[in-house]
Amino acid sequence: MTTSPSDSPADLAVVGAGPAGLAAAVAAAGLGLRVTLLDAGERPGGQYFRHPAPGLGAARPEALHHGWADFASREAALRAHVSAGRITYLPRHHVWTVTPDPGGGPVWALHAVVGPEEAAATVGARGVLLATGAYERQLPFPGWTLPGVVGAGGAQAMLKGGLVLPGSRVVVAGSGPLLLAVAGSLAAAGARVPAVVEAAAYTGYAAHAAALLRNPGKLAEGATYGGALLRHGVRLLTRHAVTEAHGTDRVEAVTVARLDRDWRPLPGTARRIPCDAVAVGHGLVPQLELATGLGCATRLSPDATVALEVDAGQRTSVPGIWSAGETGGIGGAQLALTEGEIAAHSAAGRPVPARLARARTRLRAFAAAMAGAHRPGAGWTGWLREDTDVCRCEEVPAGRIREAVEDLGARDARTVKLLTRAGMGWCQGRMCGPAVAALAGTDPAPDRRPLSCPVPLSHLAALPPRTPLTGPPTGRPHLLWPRRTH
Amino acid sequence: MSEATRGRGRRRSPRDLVGGTPAETWSLRFDDRELPAQSGQSIAAVLWSAGILAWRTTRATAAPRGVFCGIGSCYDCLVTVNGRPNQRACLVPARPGDHVTTQEGTGHDDLAV
Numbered sequence: 001m002t003t004s005p006s007d008s009p010a011d012l013a014v015v016g017a018g019p020a021g022l023a024a025a026v027a028a029a030g031l032g033l034r035v036t037l038l039d040a041g042e043r044p045g046g047q048y049f050r051h052p053a054p055g056l057g058a059a060r061p062e063a064l065h066h067g068w069a070d071f072a073s074r075e076a077a078l079r080a081h082v083s084a085g086r087i088t089y090l091p092r093h094h095v096w097t098v099t100p101d102p103g104g105g106p107v108w109a110l111h112a113v114v115g116p117e118e119a120a121a122t123v124g125a126r127g128v129l130l131a132t133g134a135y136e137r138q139l140p141f142p143g144w145t146l147p148g149v150v151g152a153g154g155a156q157a158m159l160k161g162g163l164v165l166p167g168s169r170v171v172v173a174g175s176g177p178l179l180l181a182v183a184g185s186l187a188a189a190g191a192r193v194p195a196v197v198e199a200a201a202y203t204g205y206a207a208h209a210a211a212l213l214r215n216p217g218k219l220a221e222g223a224t225y226g227g228a229l230l231r232h233g234v235r236l237l238t239r240h241a242v243t244e245a246h247g248t249d250r251v252e253a254v255t256v257a258r259l260d261r262d263w264r265p266l267p268g269t270a271r272r273i274p275c276d277a278v279a280v281g282h283g284l285v286p287q288l289e290l291a292t293g294l295g296c297a298t299r300l301s302p303d304a305t306v307a308l309e310v311d312a313g314q315r316t317s318v319p320g321i322w323s324a325g326e327t328g329g330i331g332g333a334q335l336a337l338t339e340g341e342i343a344a345h346s347a348a349g350r351p352v353p354a355r356l357a358r359a360r361t362r363l364r365a366f367a368a369a370m371a372g373a374h375r376p377g378a379g380w381t382g383w384l385r386e387d388t389d390v391c392r393c394e395e396v397p398a399g400r401i402r403e404a405v406e407d408l409g410a411r412d413a414r415t416v417k418l419l420t421r422a423g424m425g426w427c428q429g430r431m432c433g434p435a436v437a438a439l440a441g442t443d444p445a446p447d448r449r450p451l452s453c454p455v456p457l458s459h460l461a462a463l464p465p466r467t468p469l470t471g472p473p474t475g476r477p478h479l480l481w482p483r484r485t486h
Numbered sequence: 487m488s489e490a491t492r493g494r495g496r497r498r499s500p501r502d503l504v505g506g507t508p509a510e511t512w513s514l515r516f517d518d519r520e521l522p523a524q525s526g527q528s529i530a531a532v533l534w535s536a537g538i539l540a541w542r543t544t545r546a547t548a549a550p551r552g553v554f555c556g557i558g559s560c561y562d563c564l565v566t567v568n569g570r571p572n573q574r575a576c577l578v579p580a581r582p583g584d585h586v587t588t589q590e591g592t593g594h595d596d597l598a599v
Contacts, residue, residue: 040558042579047557052504053526053579059506116578135559147539147552154556158576162531163500166539166553190498249550250539287559392554392562395546426561431554454572 009107010036010088012347013125015095015290018046019070019333020325021131023340024347026077028129029086031348036123037078037087038112040094040453044075046133047153048333050160064160064185066221070337093121094453098128098290098321106320113455120459127320127347130291130308131340134284134326137305137434139174139380140398142388143245143254144280152182152281165191167277171254173197173242175374176283180225180236186279187232194273195235197242197256199263199282199380204373211365217334218366241265243383245278254278257383264379283374284330285434289449291327294318298446301329303371305434306446312357313346314339322347331367338363381439390439391432393425401439413437413445426454515585516541523580530556530563530575533586541565541575545591565589 010033014025017039025037037044045051049071052058062068081087093112101107110123136153143149150158150166152174158164169192172183183196205212212219229236237256243265244255258269286307292298297309297317307329314322324343325336338359345352384390386399404410404419413429413436416422422436423429428449429436437444508524514532515521523532530553533541540550542564554562556576563575567586571593575586 055509055526056524057506057508058504060504063503063505116573135557136555145549145551147550150553151555151557151560154554154576157556158531158534158553159500162527162534163504164527164531164534165500166534168497188498189500189503192497392551392560395544395549426564427559430559 009124009126010034011125012036012127012129012344013038013108013110013123014129014131015039015098015110016046016131016133016325017041017044017089017091018131018133018325018336019048020133020327020336020340020343021046021129022049022071022074022078023337024129024131024322024324024344025087025089025340026074026081027341027344028347029081030077031344031350033086033344033348035081035087036090036125038090038093038095038110038123040092042091044078044089044091045071047157048336050157052161052163056163058163063188066181066224067333070333074337090121090123093123095290096452096455097450098130098294100294108320111459113453113459118456120456120462127322129314129322129324129340129343129347130296130316130327131324131336132287132290132327134286134330135430136281137283137285137376138280138431139282139376139438140388140390140432140435141241141243141245141383142385143247143251145389145392146245146247146251147249148247148251148277149245150277150279152179152279153284155277155279156182156185159185159189163189165189165277166279167251167275168192169194169275170277170279171195171197171242171256171273171275172279173254173256174281174283175199175376176281177222177225177370177374178281178284180222180229182279182281183234184225184228184232187234188228191277193229193232193234194275195237195256196229197240198236198238199241199259199376200374201239202373205369208365208369208372211369214362215366241380241383242278242280243270246272251276251278259377260379261377262379263377264382282376282434283371284326285430286327286330287447287452288327289447289452291316291321291323292446292448293450293452294321296321296323299329300443301371302368303330303375304443305330306444312342313352314343315346329364329367330371331363335360335363335367376434376438378438390435391420391422391425391429393427393431394421394423396420396422396432398439401436405440410440412440412442416440512582514580517586517588523582527580528576529565529567529573529578529580529584529586532580533575541586542589543591548590564593566593 092115257265324339384398510525513520514523
């Protein structure tokens with residue numbers, strides 16, 4: 001237990017120490033706010049700037065990163081602010097809910113589960129910035145539950161954090177620019193990458209030439225990745241997908257097929273590529289449960305994910321709650337850094353510097369072009385078999401989900417869940433949600449998870465007795481009461 | 487000869503990329519094996535280093551599973567650490583003296599009625 005709402009609350013609590021949260025925390029402290037920075041991770045940086053623990057003794061962690069200086073300068077600033085008492089930095093704190101003050105005052109309570117021991121902590125703050133980032137979107141295919149099939153971002157995270165590879169011959173597949181970065185890192189770290197299998201056609205970007213030309217930095221980044229792939233002899237197969245992973249106890253090969261414009265596999269185009277691992281991902285999904293629990297308004301992004309609605313100052317629709325980075329729509333680390341600094345100015349009651357506002361507009365335009373180009377086509381469900389597990393946790397196959405939709409009349413992911421248990425397991429639909437929504441023929445609904453991570457029952461029992469344990473009614477703030485003592 | 491060492495000598499490793507040396511090494515007990523571990527690695531990273539990709543079997547079909555998302559979102563890498571089941575191997579740092587065991591089903595079979 002570090003602080004409580006009854007202690008002197010921070011001016012701003014920042015949830016997440018990735019690019020957006022880290023930039024926001026140091027900028028806000030620099031503007032005179034007292035900041036508490038809570039992060040589920042062991043070290044600052046989030047997923048993008050994930051790096052080996054000091055004990056691993058990496059002499060050149062920057063070799064695994066693009067834009068490491070952006071992190072190093074802010075990490076140094078974080079240390080200085082912590083030493084000076086302007087930032088309270090709380091790593092290993094997984095915030096599972098944020099609740100308003102029952103008295104209606106301007107104080108929020110952030111409830112966290114701390115470390116592997118799952119201790120309880122509650123932190124009070126006058127304003128909250130949600131910089132909770134994203135997780136990877138996965139579209140299932142036969143064999144995707146075999147060991148050796150890992151998330152593309154997951155392979156990258158394990159490499160950046162633990163200096164390990166899932167195999168020695170790794171096919172990288174799915175959709176989105178992350179695949180190029182992942183393939184480049186894996187190859188640089190010694191893996192053979194026989195192919196990057198990209199479902200979209202990069203010609204999708206051509207419709208957004210203006211947004212591309214205003215972002216020469218992004219084009220240079222793309223060229224860097226492209227050059228790295230050429231150097232390592234990696235083939236880029238666009239408009240192709242891995243439609244099956246083969247093996248019994250682990251991956252031994254994949255089938256790759258050519259896709260039509262709607263991502264439907266074309267008959268007669270399948271071929272086999274031997275490999276001992278597959279790194280797969282189809283873009284990222286904003287992680288929103290804390291925000292939707294508070295009633296923050298959402299919007300549908302061009303990549304078919306749900307993101308938070310924010311204004312020019314990064315304010316959500318709930319007064320006192322800000323958001324920055326991937327929670328407001330997938331846009332990459334540069335945009336996250338920019339938005340974090342904008343949110344800090346806004347939370348400090350300062351005008352947003354024009355250079356930050358311009359950078360945000362420019363980078364958001366690029367993000368929209370990118371999102372549109374990699375939006376999954378409807379035909380991907382053509383590579384599912386009836387027995388392909390869609391929900392990994394509850395082991396619910398595509399056939400049962402189709403039965404729920406076609407025979408039992410389910411018209412959304414929630415009804416499919418009630419009928420089949422898809423999305424009812426440990427991950428609470430984080431892995432299967434987009435796929436189930438697609439099979440139900442709908443856009444994904446905003447995340448509704450009253451607890452953002454497993455919470456010991458003792459923590460819930462310790463909440464005041466008037467606390468309802470159900471989620472909030474649509475669009476209304478949570479009425480959970482904050483804990484005032486520990 | 488393994489894929490990793492075939493061809494023009496030894497392939498690069500992640501360690502070659504970032505250089506340096508780990509502060510400390512020890513061995514982690516996994517089921518009946520001793521695996522080399524480096525300070526700062528997660529349990530999942532220790533297992534991957536040893537070429538082990540699966541350390542759990544599912545409740546319904548006893549299918550093997552290990553790391554999938556790598557960032558704590560998917561809960562596929564659950565493992566029993568020092569008798570405590572359902573720990574996410576990708577998040578939990580490996581510590582000297584830890585005994586990690588393959589997790590079957592819910593990890594709570596002892597509570598079954």
